[in-house]
Amino acid sequence: MKGSSATVGQLERFLRSRGLRLTRCRKLAVEAVEACGAHFGIEDLKAAARAKGLRVHRATLYRTVPLLVEAGILRKVSASGGDRGEYEKGLGRGHHDHLLCLRCGRSIEVSSVAMEREQARLCARHGFLAVDHQLRIRGYCADCRSDGQPGDAARRPGRESAVIVAGRR
Amino acid sequence: MKGSSATVGQLERFLRSRGLRLTRCRKLAVEAVEACGAHFGIEDLKAAARAKGLRVHRATLYRTVPLLVEAGILRKVSASGGDRGEYEKGLGRGHHDHLLCLRCGRSIEVSSVAMEREQARLCARHGFLAVDHQLRIRGYCADCRSDGQPGDAARRPGRESAVIVAGRR
């Protein structure tokens, strides 16, 4: 995979800046991320690693993933309804929010400049210094509303900055 | 407690409309909610019930709470950083978002009409029918930013629609 070496580079820079080491397991974690879909949990990473014939211990991943988050490679989200720890790739992607369809389970990534601005204003009003934010809107996507079969949307041209990232898990 | 009987009424109406029963345990759950703070988990409800000398099984609460959510009595949130299931009272309170302080752990409820409007616009653009939404902004509150001792804010008059609902758990 091509993107992964760039990502490994980013990780290495981060680790060095902290006096930490770039180990086999950490590189593996980055590759596993590439192999995963848009949203994944730690067990998914473990499975991806195993699929490559490599094994990592769960505890190790639980220790590694926060580093990837700090390095900006991953971003923690709770996109789906369930409150399991979920992550998504965070590199080179602008911030975005999630529209989660309650019927087909699809997760649609959207971004809105106006929204960002409004959030900034809100924070300013409360003297709050934002580090990150997460907006999740649950409801029904266009296809599920119109009673069409869920899945239609995937065949339609994307609109604006919306990306459909996941079907039902 | 005064509010609880009104809430029980609301629950009863909901249950009847579904052909379900208003049981001792469900009433108890509502009372336990009243006894809890702004944000709580299922174990908190269990503890609140026990404090009244009544006992409910965990599994029962896990079955009851989703009903309370459907009835509009509770609302599911993940206000704090951890991804444990958390709830807050949902009755008669306008929608609000959360500013979560990473230093003192306080959770500040805010609401912004402009934000709501922006979200509505976003949904409309994607043909998405929103059912609910949740915005969580993590960062540092005014007091923690200014390096004052965390906790100062509680003594200051509240501004606008901000409500401080929780300290570190």
Place this chain on the structure above:
DNA sequence: GCTAGAAATGCGACAAAGTCGCAATTAGGC
């Protein structure tokens, strides 16, 4: 290349959160 010391890993045990099937109990219409 070798060595020492620190960092990282694997392991297993544990805790917390949540789910499930089943037998016993109970609400509520008659």
Place this chain on the structure above:
DNA sequence: GCCTAATTGCGACTTTGTCGCATTTCTAGC
């Protein structure tokens, strides 16, 4: 008060996440 379906308690189980410790593996210095 009786009857039946809904509800509950129970306990066993899964999943998710954490921790301490012994072992392994980096890296720097020689």
